[in-house]
Amino acid sequence: MHEAPPPPYELESTGSLLSTKAVLTSDGRLDINLSSSNAAKLRSLIPDPPPKSPRHQPATRPYLQDKTTPCPSLNIVIHVVGSRGDVQPFIAYGTALQRYGHRVRLATHGCFDKFVRDSGLEFYDIGGDPTDLMAYMVKNPSLMPSFESVRGGDIGRKRKMMIEMLQGCWNSCIEPDAITGAPFVADAIVANPPSFAHVHCAQALGVPAHIMFTMPWSATRAFPHPLVKMSGERGAGSIEPGVANWLSYGLVDLMTWQGLGDVINGWRKKVLELDAVPNTMGPFLVNHLKIPHTYCWSPALVAKPSDWREELDVCGFFIRDEPDYDPPADLANFLAAGQPPVYVGFGSIVLEDPERLHAAIVEAARVSGVRLVISRGWSKLGGDRIGDKNTFYLGDCPHEWLFKQVVAVIHHGGAGTTACGLINAKPTLIVPFFGDQPFWGKVVASAGAGPAPIPQREVSADNLTQAIRFLTSASASDAAQGIAHKMRQECGVQAAVASFHRHLPLDAMACQILPGQVARWVIGKKANRVRLSDQAVAVLVASGLVKLDDLKALRVKEFDTDVKRWDPISGGAASTLGMLTDLTVSLGDFFVDPYKAYKERAAAPDKNSAAAAGRAAVAVGGGVVKVYGVVLQGVFVDGPVAMAEGMRNVPRLYGEEVKQQGKVTDWKSGGAVAAKNFGSGFYRGITGFAIQPWQGAKQEGFVGFLKGAGKGTIGLVTKPTTAVLGLVGYPALGIHKSLTAKKGRDQAVLRSKGAQVDAVASHMHALQDGQLRYITTRFRQLYLGA
Known part of the structure; x- marks a missing residue:
């Protein structure tokens, strides 16, 4: 009896301003439909585009002249999570940084050790299995896991892998080289977003962080997030496409944090000795901190969106130097024996059904009358078959050399492979599996350099035959030639190095x-x-x-990852919500931890039930301490501080500048901040009540006098109140930080x-x-x- 397919995952949220419906279909695609009862109000809440600057232009060469202060030689660690296609562009980038004079360490998965070291860069193994990661992504091309993935334990393995990689990323910032023993501490961190550790490691070290990626990860009205499919009909309640596009990035951030936020915060507390990032800030932390981004794609294909800020750059594809390569005799003979072939390869992708895909490829080539070079890749495409005069099965071979020998390319659409094909003027068909691959498939097709992408589960001999005929047409060749000409005018890697330097606080370094x-x-x-x-x-x-x-x-x-309390109402509400969230987690641990402790000890070889019961009792005691700790911290620390900060910031609401009194890091600074806040609160409250009406009258006459009187009256209440609340909250916060402080990281x-x-x-x-x-x-x- 066959098991019935799982029901589609559905998530529906209805609000007064925004309603969201997300449906996960059986093939793992996430379809999002957004609607609003007040689309105009919703649009007004989205930030306006910044004033246009020269960096909105497609040219990349001006970046090279942006910084006149020379950058000293730095220790730079580059965190990369992903496949070989994700790692390869950073080899090109790391080599350029090294030529500038920096010491560069590329931290990624252990299977890329030789690949990285052979390029002349330092390597650090952060752990994680990219083969397992690629298999998971093929089964779950969107953000939400399929029913089969949950049932098969994929989620638990992925979370454990993430913990391993987070730890590995931190170690890569401070540990010596595994081969030479040369000591290393990062002066700056460069990372792709899926590494997740970047900003947290930077915060622990107090060094700059810089994000580099091959697909859009910053909110824009120009196009939706590449991992999201937007749907919905125009009409009542519809949202403007640009607004919906902008919101899609926030949805991705929210869902990613929902799955990994607890893992990241646990690692922050235990290893980095940093406070947990509040759940209200976690999903948007990188944007909140305005971390610089460099997007490594050609502006000739996708120009920088007009609503991206100054810290977001588009610099061009990262093309590495062509490696020395002497083709084996059988490959050289095959290439010389007939017309240039079509390349087909899916690199690090772990295919679900390689036999089905291989059969479609071979049949389409036969019908189209083209020869093939098939890269076996990680999935051993073609199995143990031996080629013939029309088909050659290939092992490892550098694309930079190979793509010069073929007439067109068919691949999964990784940014690096896409760039290599286009800069060599090869018409391209992308068969996307997940991630940014559908995005690049649409970009190539819109430029005329290839047909519409064919998702891997929809590949057939018929649609591949039609695609190959387009790839070998004159129009596709002309379009690819035009793109290649523009890309060769760009300086992607050099522009990215200049972008990195431009965003550094060089004077402070x-x-x-x-x-x-x-x-x-x-x-x-x-x-x-x-x-x-x-x-x-x-x-x-x-x-x-x-x-x-x-x-x-x-x-x-x-x-600064502290929660901003702009007024006493939101500040108090956020504090209460935070305490309730922590209390819920602690209560859950109170019941779960004893059971886990008992099971772990009972499963030991000696199966000592008394020892297992003792373990459970100790866990119960620890749970009690956790619960009481959460309540005490909420009542005597977080609550008073939130109310004090909220009261202190009330004048911001009507445009008055609020002076910062310092940061609380220990019991000494807690007392100092409390004393400053106390004196300033009473002084500014009383003097403001007397002076602000007079200042308002000078500026706007009688109307200004009334405004000043209102401000002074509000300040007479809020400023002394924050002074009193701060006497309790800030010293308590300082004592709490001193008692819980650890020195292992430092x-x-x-x-x-x-x-x-x-x-x-x-x-x-x-x-x-x-x-x-x-x-x-x-x-x-x-x-x-x-």
Whole structure:
């Protein structure tokens, strides 16, 4: 008896302003329908496009002149999660960074070790199995898992893999090279979005982060998120296409955070020793922090949308240098024996039914009268078959060389493979499986360089035959030639390097004694604060002017992930909601953890039931502590702080500037912030009540007097109130942070940074006496005023 197919997944949310319906069909596609009872109001809430700038133009060369301050040599780690096609563009990019003078470490899955090291870059294994990841994505091409994936345990494996990769990404920021033992601490982090660790590692280290990706990941009105299919009819309740496109990005962020937010926050707390990101901020954290993005596709194909901000760049495809390649004799003989063939390959894709796809490809080629080069890929397309005069089965071969030998290409639509085909002027058919592949299929087709994409589950001999006939037509060839000409005028990798440099806080990263070197240490406070490079520190320590313990690790970039309380109502509500959420999780753990502890101990080889019961009892005690801890923190810390912050920010609502009193990091700063807030609250409340009516009258006469009187009256209530609430909240917050503070992360970073200084010190003999005297003399001037 055959099992009935699972019912389609449906999610429906109805609100006064926005209604959302998401349906997951049997093939894993996510179909989203948005409607609104007040489309005009909804449109008004979406940010207006920024003023146009030269960076909205398709040309990439102007990027190269954007930064006049030279960038010192940095330690850069690049986090990449995905297939070989995801890794390859970053080899091109990493090589360009290395040529500039940076030390570059590419951190990705272990199976790409040789691929990365053979290119001349450092490699770090972050764990994770891209084969398993690709198989999961083929089965679940949208964001939501299919019923079969849930039943088969795919979700649990994927979450465990994510924990492994998050940890691996953090280790890649601070651990030495596995082969040479050379110490390494990242000065900047570059990442693709699926690595997820980027901004969190950057926050822990206090270094800049930069996102680079091959498909749109930033909200725009120009087109929907590539992972979303928008549907719905025009009419009552319909939303303008541009508004719906913009909203689709937020939906992707929300659903991604819903699946992984707890994993990320657990890792932040346990490993990075950072506070959890609030669920109201987590999905949109990268956008909230305005992390720079560089999109590595050709602006000749997709220009930068007019509503993208300055920190979002489109720089061109990343094309690596063509590797040296000497084709084997059988491949060379095949290519020379007839007309140029059509290339077919799906790279790292793990096919569900490779035999079905192979049969369709071979039959379509026979009917069309073309020869084939078939790349076996990870799915061993073609199995153990041996080729003939019309078909050649290929192992590993660089596309940069191979695509010059063929007439057209058929592939899955990875950005790197798409770029390689187009820059070589090859008409392209994309057979998309997931991710950005449908997006690139539509882009190529709209440019006339290929037919409409054929989703892999819809491939047949008939539609492939029609596609091949178009690929070998004069019109497709002409369109591909035109695109190739434009792409060859671009400088994608170089423009991306310039984009990266342009967004760095270079003035804050330079050593104040040796400006050509990156500063990694700091000594002193305020007026006599001095940023120092490893070399400067090595000289100063050797001369006895400083001790390494006197120095702190320099943090050049801070990321504010605290919840913003704009008024006492929303601030109090957010605090209460946060406490209830944490309490719900703690109560769940209270019942689940003892059971898990009992089962784990009972399953041990000795099967000691008494020990299992003891484990469960300990877990119960831990659950009680968690529950009470959540309640106490909510009542005595989060609640008062939220209300104090909300009251303090009320004047922002009517345009008054609100001075920040500092950040609470421990019990000392908690007391200091409370004292400042207390004095400022009463002083500004009383003086504002007296002065603001007079100031308003000077600006707008009697109407201004009334406005000022209203502001002063509100301030007379809110400002002293925040002063009183802050006396309770800020010291309590400081004490809480001091009690829960851990030093493992900072100690690990300092050890690695100290090892870098030791490595530099071992080469100090190469410095001349004049250089040594300059460093010590300049330090005395800056730090000691001598």
